[in-house]
Amino acid sequence: MARRRGRGRRRAQQRRAAYLNIFLVTAAIGIVGFLFWSLQPAPYDERTLCEISDELPPHTAIIIDKTDEYSQIQADLISDVVRRTRDRLEVGERMTLFELDADGRFDPRGQLSLCNPGRGDQVNPLFSNPKLIEERYAALFEGPMETILSDLVEPKEAPASPILEALARLGQTEAFSGDVDGRTVVLVSDMLQNSTVFTAYGGAGALPETILPAFDTADVIDERFGDGLRGVYLEIRLIPRERHLDLQRGPLKAYWDDVFRELGVETRWRDL
Numbered sequence: 491m492a493r494r495r496g497r498g499r500r501r502a503q504q505r506r507a508a509y510l511n512i513f514l515v516t517a518a519i520g521i522v523g524f525l526f527w528s529l530q531p532a533p534y535d536e537r538t539l540c541e542i543s544d545e546l547p548p549h550t551a552i553i554i555d556k557t558d559e560y561s562q563i564q565a566d567l568i569s570d571v572v573r574r575t576r577d578r579l580e581v582g583e584r585m586t587l588f589e590l591d592a593d594g595r596f597d598p599r600g601q602l603s604l605c606n607p608g609r610g611d612q613v614n615p616l617f618s619n620p621k622l623i624e625e626r627y628a629a630l631f632e633g634p635m636e637t638i639l640s641d642l643v644e645p646k647e648a649p650a651s652p653i654l655e656a657l658a659r660l661g662q663t664e665a666f667s668g669d670v671d672g673r674t675v676v677l678v679s680d681m682l683q684n685s686t687v688f689t690a691y692g693g694a695g696a697l698p699e700t701i702l703p704a705f706d707t708a709d710v711i712d713e714r715f716g717d718g719l720r721g722v723y724l725e726i727r728l729i730p731r732e733r734h735l736d737l738q739r740g741p742l743k744a745y746w747d748d749v750f751r752e753l754g755v756e757t758r759w760r761d762l
Contacts, residue, residue, distance in 0.1 A: 661718025
């Protein structure tokens with residue numbers, strides 16, 4: 491009798507162990523399946539390389555002001571700024587490269603707007619081939635940027651320099667609207683604005699006496715273009731002009747800071 495009870499207990503223990511093993515195997519399969527599903531690369535748009543999603547990716551716009559000439563040394567420095575900005579992008583973040591023309595608009599021939607597809611060392615080797623990813627990065631992201639950059643750094647003189655209007659128009663575009671988190675502008679410019687909104691010229695080394703107060707200039711922009719720049723982080727890479735250097739780094743910089751503060755733009759200045 492005792493022997494039967496012992497056999498029954500062993501069978502019960504074996505059944506419990508079998509059920510536990512089945513549970514553990516099932517759980518392991520479920521976890522592996524979930525990880526496989528969650529870690530697979532998201533589908534992306536073949537034109538922009540951006541992830542197909544209802545959410546717009548963080549966006550960095552690089553604006554090269556070509557409304558005045560610059561030296562070859564400055565051109566090389568501009569290229570370095572663009573490349574360093576590109577290399578700071580996280581996978582999936584968008585970068586757009588613009589050329590500012592005399593009308594305050596962006597020349598579509600000089601525009602590149604793509605998301606960083608990631609480099610070989612930025613992807614999970616379990617689900618992606620690092621070599622193929624690196625080749626895709628070079629062919630679809632790095633290569634086109636270098637081609638356009640070779641033309642962007644060629645200076646073109648222009649009779650006007652509507653820097654502020656160009657920034658405001660950018661804030662009106664869908665890909666750079668207030669719905670986008672992490673909006674950054676890298677503006678490569680001498681900041682010598684010359685348009686109907688205001689001009690930095692004519693003050694004999696100072697700002698012209700006729701210039702509007704910064705508050706009024708910001709109001710003009712708000713009325714014409716809305717408040718699409720509010721919340722943008724702006725990095726200004728200043729192109730120095732020997733004849734205007736004291737103005738650029740003194741009263742003009744202070745004026746720009748006041749205008750941007752009124753427009754809700756966080757600003758940082760750096761030399762080219």
